[in-house]
Amino acid sequence: MMLITEIINYKNIPQYDVDGIIFSYINFATISNKHFTFEEINEIVRIASDNNKKTILKVDKIIEENEVNALYEFLDRVEALDIDYYMFTDMAVLHYFKKQNRTEKLIYAAKTMNCSYNDSLFYQELGIKVILSNELTLDDLKNISQLDNIVIDGYGYSNIFYSKRQLLSLFKEHTKTDIEVHDKLLAIKEEKRNNKYSIYENDNGTFIFTAQKYAIYKELTALKRCAMFKIESVFIDEASLLSIIAIYRNAIDHGINEADFEKLISIDSNIGDSFLYKKPSILEGDKQ
Amino acid sequence: MKKVELLAPAGNLDKLKIAILYGADAVYIGGKKFSLRARASNFDLEDIKAACEFASEHNSSVHVTMNIIPHDEDFDGLVEYLKYLESVGVKAIITSSMHIMKTAREVAPKLEIHMSTQLSVTNSEASNYYQSIGASRVVLGREVNLDQMAAIRQKTTVGLEAFIHGGMCSSYSGRCMLSNHFVNRDANRGGCAHSCRWNYQLYQDKEELVGDTFFNFGSKDLMAIKAIASMLDIGIDSFKIEGRMKSEYYIATIVRCYRNLIDDYYAGKDIDYQYYLQELAKAENRDTSTGFLFGDVTVNEQVYQRDEHPTKEFVGVVVDYDKNSNIATVEQRNHFRPGNELEFFGPNLPNTTFVVGEIWDEEGNSLDAARHPKQIIFFKVDFEVHKNDMIRLSRV
Numbered sequence: 001m002m003l004i005t006e007i008i009n010y011k012n013i014p015q016y017d018v019d020g021i022i023f024s025y026i027n028f029a030t031i032s033n034k035h036f037t038f039e040e041i042n043e044i045v046r047i048a049s050d051n052n053k054k055t056i057l058k059v060d061k062i063i064e065e066n067e068v069n070a071l072y073e074f075l076d077r078v079e080a081l082d083i084d085y086y087m088f089t090d091m092a093v094l095h096y097f098k099k100q101n102r103t104e105k106l107i108y109a110a111k112t113m114n115c116s117y118n119d120s121l122f123y124q125e126l127g128i129k130v131i132l133s134n135e136l137t138l139d140d141l142k143n144i145s146q147l148d149n150i151v152i153d154g155y156g157y158s159n160i161f162y163s164k165r166q167l168l169s170l171f172k173e174h175t176k177t178d179i180e181v182h183d184k185l186l187a188i189k190e191e192k193r194n195n196k197y198s199i200y201e202n203d204n205g206t207f208i209f210t211a212q213k214y215a216i217y218k219e220l221t222a223l224k225r226c227a228m229f230k231i232e233s234v235f236i237d238e239a240s241l242l243s244i245i246a247i248y249r250n251a252i253d254h255g256i257n258e259a260d261f262e263k264l265i266s267i268d269s270n271i272g273d274s275f276l277y278k279k280p281s282i283l284e285g286d287k288q
Numbered sequence: 289m290k291k292v293e294l295l296a297p298a299g300n301l302d303k304l305k306i307a308i309l310y311g312a313d314a315v316y317i318g319g320k321k322f323s324l325r326a327r328a329s330n331f332d333l334e335d336i337k338a339a340c341e342f343a344s345e346h347n348s349s350v351h352v353t354m355n356i357i358p359h360d361e362d363f364d365g366l367v368e369y370l371k372y373l374e375s376v377g378v379k380a381i382i383t384s385s386m387h388i389m390k391t392a393r394e395v396a397p398k399l400e401i402h403m404s405t406q407l408s409v410t411n412s413e414a415s416n417y418y419q420s421i422g423a424s425r426v427v428l429g430r431e432v433n434l435d436q437m438a439a440i441r442q443k444t445t446v447g448l449e450a451f452i453h454g455g456m457c458s459s460y461s462g463r464c465m466l467s468n469h470f471v472n473r474d475a476n477r478g479g480c481a482h483s484c485r486w487n488y489q490l491y492q493d494k495e496e497l498v499g500d501t502f503f504n505f506g507s508k509d510l511m512a513i514k515a516i517a518s519m520l521d522i523g524i525d526s527f528k529i530e531g532r533m534k535s536e537y538y539i540a541t542i543v544r545c546y547r548n549l550i551d552d553y554y555a556g557k558d559i560d561y562q563y564y565l566q567e568l569a570k571a572e573n574r575d576t577s578t579g580f581l582f583g584d585v586t587v588n589e590q591v592y593q594r595d596e597h598p599t600k601e602f603v604g605v606v607v608d609y610d611k612n613s614n615i616a617t618v619e620q621r622n623h624f625r626p627g628n629e630l631e632f633f634g635p636n637l638p639n640t641t642f643v644v645g646e647i648w649d650e651e652g653n654s655l656d657a658a659r660h661p662k663q664i665i666f667f668k669v670d671f672e673v674h675k676n677d678m679i680r681l682s683r684v
Contacts, residue, residue, distance in 0.1 A: 062429070062460055065411045065436040072413075092413035098420070112463055112476060113407075115359045118387035135468050136359070143360055160465035161484075163458055164431045165585050167505040171490075171498075174587045179497050188488040188503060190470065196491060197469075206505075210469060280474040 001224060001252050004056060004151075005231040005245060008033045008238040010040060013047045015242055017249045020054035020228070022087060025078075028059040028071055030162065031200055031207050033234055038077065045081045056085040060109050061204050062164070063090040072096055085129070094128070103127050107151060107228075111159075117144045124149040129227055134158040134214050138222065138276045145226045152223055154216035155244060156232025157198060158274065161208035168201040185235065198235060209235070212272035217261050219276065220251050240267050292519075293526040294550060295351070295449065296543045299533055301331065304339050304350075306536045309635045309676055311547025314349045315339070316382060318532060321369060322354035322362065324406075324478045333372060340377040349379040353532075355404040357462065357476035358385050370396040382427065384462065393422045400424045402449065406462040406476070410436070412443035419446035427528065430456050431580050434515060438522045447525040452512035453542055453568075454530025456579055458484040458505050482506070485591065506591040511576035513564050516549055537602040537621070540678050541571035544635070567639075570680060573597055603630065606677040607664065616669045618658075624681055625657035632669070634677030641682045642669060 006022035007013060013021060023044050026035035036044065041057070048055045057078060063071055075086075075096055086093060089110035097103045104127030111133045114120060120130045124147050131151040132144060144150055168181035187196040188208070195211035214232075216223065223229075231248060233241050244267060247260045265271065296312035298304035307315045317339060318330040331339060336352065343350045352373055356362060370392050373381065380400035383389050384407050392399050403409060403418045408429040415426045425447030428437065432450070441448060457464060464475055466483035473479030487502035510530070512519070519527065527550070529542055545567045552559050568576075574596055577589040603624045608617040624630065626644055633639045647655045648666045658665050 062408050062431075063411050063414070065432070065439045068411050068413050090411070090414055091407075091409070091417040092411050095413045095417035095420070098417065110463070112465055113357055113384065115357050115476070116363070116385075116387065117360050118363055119358070119385055122386035122390060135465055135474070140359060158465075160469055161459050162463040163460060163505075164580075165458060165505070165507075165590075167458070167590075168490075170585070170587050170590050171503055171505070171592075174590070174592050175498050175501050177498055179492075184492065186497070187491040189491065190483075191487040191489065191502065193470065199490075208466070275468070278472070280468045280472050280477075281479060 001226050002054065002228045003231070003245070003248055003252055004054070004228050005241065006032055006058065006233045007044070008233060008241065010036065010044045010047065012238065012242075013044065013053065014051050016053070017242075017245050018053065018231075020056050020084070021048055022056040022058050022230075024058035024060075025074065026203075028061050028063070028067075028074065030058075030060050030204055031159070031202060031234060032058065033236075038074075041078060042081060045083060054084040055081075056087055056107065057083050058087045058109075059093055060087055060089045062162075063092045068092055087131075098126075107131060111153060115140070117147065120144050120147050120150060131230065134210075135275045135280060137279050138219050141219075141276075142222050145223055148225075148227060150226045151228040151230055152216060152226050153230045153232055154214070154220075154223075155230075155248065156213050157209040157235055158214050158232070159207055159209055159234075160197075161206070163206045165206055166201055167206040168199065210272075210274070212270050212274075213268060214274045215264065215271035216273075216276070217247075217251065217264055218256060220248075220256055243267055290525075291554065292524060292550060294543065294546055295526050295528045296539060297454075297529055297532040297534065298339075298539065299330070301335050301338055301342075303534075303536050303539055305342055306676060307539050307543050308343060308346045308348045310540045310543040311635065312348060312543050314351055314379065314526070315343065316351040316353055316528075316532070318353045319369070319373075321365065322356055322358070322383075322388070324353065324355050324476075324480075336373065336378065337376040344377060350377070351380040351382055351402065352378050353404070354381045354383040354385070354388050355406050356385075356478060357406065358388070359477070362477070363387070366391055367395050370399065374398050380425070386421075389422065402427060402447070404461075405429060405451070408460040408462060412440045415440060415444040415446050415448070419444065425449055425525065427451075429460065430510065431460065433580050433583055434518050434522065437519065437524065441523050448523075449526035449528050450519060450524045451510055451530055452516065452519070452527045452546065453510055454534075455574075456507040456510050456530075458507045504590070504592050507579070507585075508575045508577040508589055508591055509572070510579045510581075511568060511572070512578065512581055513545075513549065513568065514561060515578060515581045516546070517553055517559065520550070520553055535602070536605070537678055537680075538571045540633075542568065544633070570601055601680040602678065603628075603658070603681050604665075604679040606632070606634075606673045606675055606679065608675060609669070609673045611672060614668050614670055615666050616673050618665050618667070618679065620658045620663045620665055621661055622681075623657060623659050629682040631680050631682035632671075632673055632677050633680075634674055637673060637677050640671060642671070 002019040004020035198209040296307035374396035384404040402425040405427040467475040467481040485506035490503040604618040
């Protein structure tokens with residue numbers, strides 16, 4: 001199982017004890033702690049190669065028609081850098097690589113859409129890896145990860161809402177307030193509930209994240225067949241991220257242990273198991 | 289000239305018949321399996337067969353939604369279901385699952401494959417990809433504006449379906465898990481709790497922002513009346529109305545409006561937008577906007593306060609009409625009384641007003657008001673009305 005994460009400072013790549021590093025370019029990626037310029041991406045690929053790490057470019061934005069040409073020109077440019085994988089959600093990216101018979105470089109990252117063995121099998125037959133939904137049970141994950149192309153997004157805040165709309169800026173305009181909302185980490189709390197959910201608006205849209213970090217740890221043994229284990233780094237500072245990486249590095253290489261689990265909790269106790277042990281219902285009385 | 293398909297929703301067989309009678313070229317329905325809108329009273333297998341028969345008799349067609357994001361256990365019976373749909377004459381399935389699509393191509397090749405809006409297709413290359421793997425149509429994401437639609441049309445031959453009316457997600461479709469995390473209901477399997485319409489407090493760190501004002505981020509419903517001519521010029525293949533959970537009155541009103549507007553356009557008539565807007569308003573109980581059609585959304589496309597305003601204008605449906613006695617048999621829906629001015633409308637009946645006189649029940653008793661939903665009542669109407677014509681309150 002490869003351990004992968006999205007980097008924050010590319011100069012620190014040697015300190016990232018992972019097998020693959022993820023990085024993004026602002027125009028075609030949703031949300032990251034840090035986006036990089038083309039020149040920086042060039043440098044990232046060089047440093048990663050020197051440090052024997054796979055490179056994964058995140059191009060996970062939903063692409064509008066007027067962006068397609070620029071996307072394809074960008075992919076032409078970065079392909080020359082010999083990037084190992086592309087993390088995508090829009091089929092325009094898949095179509096680009098399909099036309100070049102290089103779909104094996106792809107990781108399908110529209111997680112909410114990836115909930116079954118059969119749908120994941122479709123992508124496996126194209127050589128494409130699939131990041132599974134964070135709303136699945138452990139039994140679901142175990143069953144689907146019998147395939148060879150499965151990526152588990154196993155630690156971090158999960159994106160649970162992606163809108164094209166500039167929802168915070170529109171609200172600011174509606175309320176005629178002078179608060180800063182764009183490119184600011186804010187939180188929302190539903191009036192009758194206690195949890196706060198991070199919300200972030202950037203030029204690519206508005207994103208809401210889970211109240212707790214999703215943390216698969218003790219379940220790692222059952223999921224060892226997965227091709228990749230991803231640590232989601234958004235909203236995590238780099239020092240904590242490197243500590244978290246060390247814990248998962250040890251778990252993957254040497255197995256899980258209670259002391260490391262305690263360390264994981266000590267870094268941030270606001271972790272949860274999402275739906276690993278409870279399946280979301282459809283509607284009472286409407287089960288299919 | 290290839291004419292656009294007007295595609296209407298139906299939550300049950302009665303609504304399907306209304307949609308077709310009022311002008312839908314095709315109707316989309318959900319079966320008991322594989323379909324979102326868990327609360328819609330979806331069709332069982334016999335209903336689907338009856339729907340296809342009715343549609344066929346009226347030169348219409350049936351599309352079946354299989355648009356859940358399936359989990360492993362949801363695939364049970366898939367092959368048999370697809371074969372059944374094909375055997376009873378379903379024209380197309382609407383799906384977001386690659387496995388369902390692939391299986392349909394293998395076991396039920398006569399079924400057209402339409403890629404669901406759950407996939408948020410917003411560009412020509414994604415459209416072309418789906419076409420390359422067997423889709424005959426993609427349902428465009430509701431984030432696509434008219435200029436983008438035109439550009440997509442220029443670069444793909446796959447059928448393009450676009451929403452023209454009804455509810456809109458605030459997120460990209462399929463990319464919202466709020467219901468899962470707030471109320472443990474799976475949005476992508478029909479359990480959406482419309483959490484985007486709830487009230488939220490907005491915080492920066494521990495500080496609550498904007499005082500007592502709630503942060504809301506729901507979307508107004510879509511109403512594309514003013515974009516229809518452009519969408520016809522662009523060459524969109526199918527205009528889709530959202531709302532499998534809506535009432536028969538809503539479906540009749542909305543379908544009839546768009547049917548007439550489209551027909552006006554093809555006939556080269558000047559389109560009276562004011563008339564159509566007024567007509568739609570008679571059935572629409574939520575605030576509407578043009579969504580992304582004319583560009584990025586503004587505050588005018590967002591809901592910042594409760595926008596539902598239930599209408600009671602709909603008062604009954606004609607069940608029968610006796611031309612000799614001029615007596616209409618009506619199934620009541622909402623309160624009205626003698627002296628009220630009613631407006632009749634139907635597939636072949638323009639809006640026609642009439643002041644109702646004496647009303648009788650089935651025992652011949654004279655009523656001071658029609659106040660019991662579903663009650664069969666009788667009153668005289670001095671022009672010919674037809675079964676399934678609708679009646680609404682014109683003026684009290």
